[in-house]
Amino acid sequence: MGQYIIRRLLLVIPVLLGVTFLTFAMMRLIPGDIVTNMMGVTAGNNAETRVRVLHELGLDKPLLEQYAWWLGRIAHGDFGYSFIHGGPVLDEILRCLPITFEMCLLSMIIAIAIGVPLGVLAAVRRGRSSDVLVRIFALLGISAPSFFLGTIIVVFGAIYFPNVQTLGYVPFFKDPLANLARMFWPSLTLGLGIGAILLRYARASVIETLGEDYVRTAEAKGLSRRRVIFVHALKNALIPVITAIGVWSAFLIGGTVLLEEIFAIPGLGRLVLGAIQNRDYPIIQGAVLFMSFGVAMVMLFADLLVALVDPRVKFA
DSSP states (O other), X not given: OHHHHHHHHHHHHHHHHHHHHHHHHHHXXXXXXXXXXXXXXXXXXXXXXXXXXXXXXXXXXXXXXXXXXXXXXHHTTOOOBOTTTOXXXXXXHHHHHHHXXXXXXXXXXXXXXXXXXXXXHHHHTTTSHHHHHHHHHHHHHHHSOHHHHHHHHHHHHHHHOTTSOOSSOOOTTTOHHHHHHHXXXXXXXXXXXXXXXXXXXXXXXXXXXXXXXHHHHHHHTTOOHHHIIIIIIHHHHHHHHHHHHHHHHHHHHHHHHHHHHHTTOOSHHXXXXXXXXXXXXXXXXXXXXXXXXXXXXXXXXXXXXXXXXXXXOOOO
């Protein structure tokens, strides 16, 4: 198992290199001018000012040389300085990262709490009215974009429930209850869509498992329906669901960008969105690197968890 983990970690290196190169190249292709954003239109149009600022930022070098120079600094733990914020990129990322992590964690807890129980219920009561209602809910949850649901929650809350705070952020250690109250709404918005997807995975997997021979044998022995489902069938049925949880947990990392902007959450997604708008290349590259590493670690953890639950899986 140790060799498997090391091998998977080594595979992360070329993935991160590919991601950083694509991000670096695409950011340079976006129309816009960092000098004008930093200095204003008047100063940005001054030829001498432009040359001086571009030289100070290292943007007057060839693209490959800029990329190699940036990777060399990354190797030494230096992510550079933000053009707009004026501070180290790593400090900005570490300030926002816990907020996004909390949002992703709460979203996945909500998604699992919604998806797995409803999926099992729909499978056990297949073809009945409760199954139909659950499937309709899943279809609506998958179809509605998270940014649309988030906008509806913000607007609806402001009109009909003005005393309910849906916008902004309160640090957890400053006021835990206020923090959870503010983070609940964006987490619910993101968790509903993921929960609907997990619901469909759970329903299909449980239905398939209930048709296996060992389940019918357990029922023939006179075991109760509840025991057959929760003791014999559910463990094997949840293996595809665990894989889906890993995949969609990785999706959550990128799915926070728009929701953090909608709910005014100062997380990593909002930091990246602001950096894109202001052409703050070091922030974008550093944040994408952290996000990519987070996705790789989530996928690795999901693979290990499946291997531990299912003895048929080999560490190859």
